[in-house]
Amino acid sequence: MTATTRDRILDALETLLLEKGVSHVTLDNVAAAAGVSKGGLLYHFRSKDALLAGLVRRLGERADRQLTNAVAGGVSLAEWILQTPNPNDDADALELNLYRSMLASMRTVDAGARPESDEVQRALTDVMRGWSEQLDCEIGDPVRADIISLVGDGIYLRALLGMPPIDPRRYREVVRSLLDR
Known part of the structure; x- marks a missing residue:
């Protein structure tokens, strides 16, 4: 089963939180880690x-x-x-x-x-x-x-x-x- 874009974004957020902490959680960092554009991230989640x-x-x-x-x-x-x-x-x-x-x-x-x-x-x-x-x-x-x-x-x-x-x-x-x- 392939992960949805939403799941990839949440997986990236989860990994950032667990490996680097909340100070590294920015929309840009999460988008980059998920392999989506910032606009793609904002399509699924309107804000941090x-x-x-x-x-x-x-x-x-x-x-x-x-x-x-x-x-x-x-x-x-x-x-x-x-x-x-x-x-x-x-x-x-x-x-x-x-x-x-x-x-x-x-x-x-x-x-x-x-x-x-x-x-x-x-x-x-x-x-x-x-x-x-x-x-x-x-x-x-x-x-x-x-x-x-x-x-x-x-x-x-x-x-x-x-x-x-x-x-x-x-x-x-x-x-x-x-x-x-």
Whole structure:
């Protein structure tokens, strides 16, 4: 499957964010890295904020695809949120793409944190709100759903930072306790 121009642009943005940092993210640099003209980039993303928000939205799309596959395999949303990410598993391209998107999206928050625009923050809020609403429906107790979400965020953050995971037996007990099993 060939990547769309939009995906090539977002891949280039993601790579710039991960390899060089937000200070290197300019429309010219992203266009050059994607192999498109600046006008071609602006056709897909009308501004730098729209470009950064597009990356965050793609994170949501990738997570939704991974979640759909997990649910089809019998995993609940809560279990998916509490999974330990494994970005080193080359066999799981969806997980690796999601991991890269998550890292790059975390860097967009600083890039989009300008008072004159909140498009990036709005995109991130929309993605997170969607997951929260689904989890609330699945769990039925909004406080417990928030606890599961916060623990899942912590698990993912540990992996993103390269911190060692907690003991697997202890982790299974945490998940069992949270899922009331």
